[in-house]
Amino acid sequence: xxxxxxxxxxxxxxxxxxxxxxxxxxxxxxxxxxxxxxxxxxxxxxxxxxxxxxxxxxxxxxxxxxxxxxxxxxxxxxxxxxxxxxxxxxxx
Amino acid sequence: xxxxxxxxxxxxxxxxxxxxxxxxxxxxxxxxxxxxxxxxxxxxxxxxxxxxxxxxxxxxxxxxxxxxxxxxxxxxxxxxxxxxxxxxxxxxxxxxxxxxxxxxxxxxxxxxxxxxxxxxxxxxxxxxxxxxxxxxxxxxxxxxxxxxxxxxxxxxxxxxxxxxxxxxxxxxxxxxxxxxxxxxxxxxxxxxxxxxxxxxxxxxxxxxxxxxxxxxxxxxxxxxxxxxxxxxxxxxxxxxxxxxxxxxxxxxxxxxxxxxxxxxxxxxxxxxxxxxxxxxxxxxxxxxxxxxxxxxxxxxxxxxxxxxxxxxxxxxxxxxxxxxxxxxxxxxxxxxxxxxxxxxxxxxxxxxxxxxxxxxxxxxxxxxxxxxxxxxxxxxxxxxxxxxxxxxxxxxxxxxxxxxxxxxxxxxxxxxxxx
Numbered sequence: 203x204x205x206x207x208x209x210x211x212x213x214x215x216x217x218x219x220x221x222x223x224x225x226x227x228x229x230x231x232x233x234x235x236x237x238x239x240x241x242x243x244x245x246x247x248x249x250x251x252x253x254x255x256x257x258x259x260x261x262x263x264x265x266x267x268x269x270x271x272x273x274x275x276x277x278x279x280x281x282x283x284x285x286x287x288x289x290x291x292x293x294x
Numbered sequence: 295x296x297x298x299x300x301x302x303x304x305x306x307x308x309x310x311x312x313x314x315x316x317x318x319x320x321x322x323x324x325x326x327x328x329x330x331x332x333x334x335x336x337x338x339x340x341x342x343x344x345x346x347x348x349x350x351x352x353x354x355x356x357x358x359x360x361x362x363x364x365x366x367x368x369x370x371x372x373x374x375x376x377x378x379x380x381x382x383x384x385x386x387x388x389x390x391x392x393x394x395x396x397x398x399x400x401x402x403x404x405x406x407x408x409x410x411x412x413x414x415x416x417x418x419x420x421x422x423x424x425x426x427x428x429x430x431x432x433x434x435x436x437x438x439x440x441x442x443x444x445x446x447x448x449x450x451x452x453x454x455x456x457x458x459x460x461x462x463x464x465x466x467x468x469x470x471x472x473x474x475x476x477x478x479x480x481x482x483x484x485x486x487x488x489x490x491x492x493x494x495x496x497x498x499x500x501x502x503x504x505x506x507x508x509x510x511x512x513x514x515x516x517x518x519x520x521x522x523x524x525x526x527x528x529x530x531x532x533x534x535x536x537x538x539x540x541x542x543x544x545x546x547x548x549x550x551x552x553x554x555x556x557x558x559x560x561x562x563x564x565x566x567x568x569x570x571x572x573x574x575x576x577x578x579x580x581x582x583x584x585x586x587x588x589x590x591x592x593x594x595x596x597x598x599x600x601x602x603x604x605x606x607x608x609x610x611x612x613x614x615x616x617x618x619x620x621x622x623x624x625x626x627x628x629x630x631x632x633x634x635x636x637x638x639x640x641x642x643x644x645x646x647x648x649x650x651x652x653x654x655x656x657x658x659x660x661x662x663x664x665x666x667x668x669x670x671x672x673x674x675x676x677x678x679x680x681x682x683x684x685x686x687x688x689x690x691x692x693x694x695x696x697x698x699x700x701x702x703x704x705x706x707x708x709x710x711x712x713x
Contacts, residue, residue: 240695273598
């Protein structure tokens with residue numbers, strides 16, 4: 203798998219670190235809606251097919267990326283820089 | 295139905311092996327069953343067997359999309375162990391170990407269970423402390439565990455570099471002598487034959503495309519071979535759990551599917567007679583009866599349903615086996631393959647009634663499902679038959695996440711790729 207980093211160009215998978223599903227949105231930190239927090243922390247759509255996910259070019263420019271990838275055949279459809287309008291992903 | 299003995303081997307050898315009978319029937323689905331088990335892998339077949347053998351429920355169908363045993367039961371590295379830290383896991387996997395110890399007799403099918411021992415190598419004083427703590431927890435739970443010094447390890451596994459100048463010097467090792475390996479395909483075939491003989495219908499090439507419902511209640515399934523009704527529908531589909539649940543209208547679930555690769559080398563003369571795991575990375579290795587080194591490491595670390603992985607993981611795993619056993623560096627790989635793992639949010643399984651009325655769920659095995667096969671089938675059958683969990687699977691609910699009662703062996707939290 204090669205990932206086409208917007209800053210560095212096509213680089214090997216081993217330079218990148220996977221940060222999980224990018225479709226989850228973190229509830230407002232002040233929110234006390236337990237169900238919304240449980241959904242955010244534990245539940246995933248886990249689709250077979252198109253998956254929007256966070257990666258970091260940890261072994262390169264260190265930019266956080268949002269990638270659209272097919273989980274059935276690993277084909278990458280799009281790569282974009284993660285912007286302020288995305289928040290979520292895994293802690294590690 | 296097929297019976298195996300020295301006599302039948304000889305007889306069939308003389309007749310060119312043309313007269314072997316099939317080990318199970320190929321029935322057409324009936325319109326109605328008491329229980330439908332979706333998934334004809336190890337866990338689904340074991341569930342059907344224990345439903346029939348322990349609870350007398352024989353009007354059961356196992357529905358399999360491909361052929362029996364075509365998923366992870368035929369793709370794992372065959373390791374059986376119960377060397378866990380947390381009491382819930384120790385209880386569950388030790389129950390499984392006790393079932394393994396009698397499995398060939400119970401099924402009248404040789405699953406080639408070999409209690410050759412599993413040795414976890416530690417490479418730092420901190421890791422040694424953690425392993426000894428786990429060993430003590432195991433002994434507290436009635437499981438066998440022994441701490442070995444580097445000298446003892448050197449005598450037990452002569453191929454290891456136990457010198458201080460090794461890339462990752464060995465400080466000791468935790469051995470579970472009763473752990474070992476089993477012949478993975480034989481487990482599927484043994485359970486399949488035993489279930490079939492008790493009247494269970496094993497239906498292959500039958501994909502579940504949807505669920506029949508009466509209000510909220512699940513009353514059966516639509517399949518590529520027609521609608522089938524049942525009082526209870528049980529799911530044991532490992533990496534496909536989210537896909538099948540989506541067909542029941544459940545869009546999000548505490549599971550991610552990841553790909554795990556495994557490898558086998560060309561055959562060698564006897565080289566190592568126990569399972570060895572490498573603590574400075576993540577690697578587990580044993581030698582099969584055919585002589586190949588069977589080994590695996592970590593996930594590829596991204597969501598996948600592809601049943602194949604990428605090269606960086608291959609490189610990682612093979613470099614680890616060379617660090618552990620420098621002598622294998624010139625060995626050639628025979629095959630590598632991938633399987634789809636149902637990675638749960640705390641690294642522990644879910645075996646429970648629900649989440650919809652009439653539905654039962656068995657999933658979240660991460661990459662430890664093979665050793666659990668007997669206890670998983672046993673406790674899942676119990677849960678289906680009695681509508682309440684057995685003591686061993688009572689902690690493994692779906693509700694544990696929202697109750698904050700996660701069973702997290704490694705303390706990685708809800709980051710499935712790290713379990």
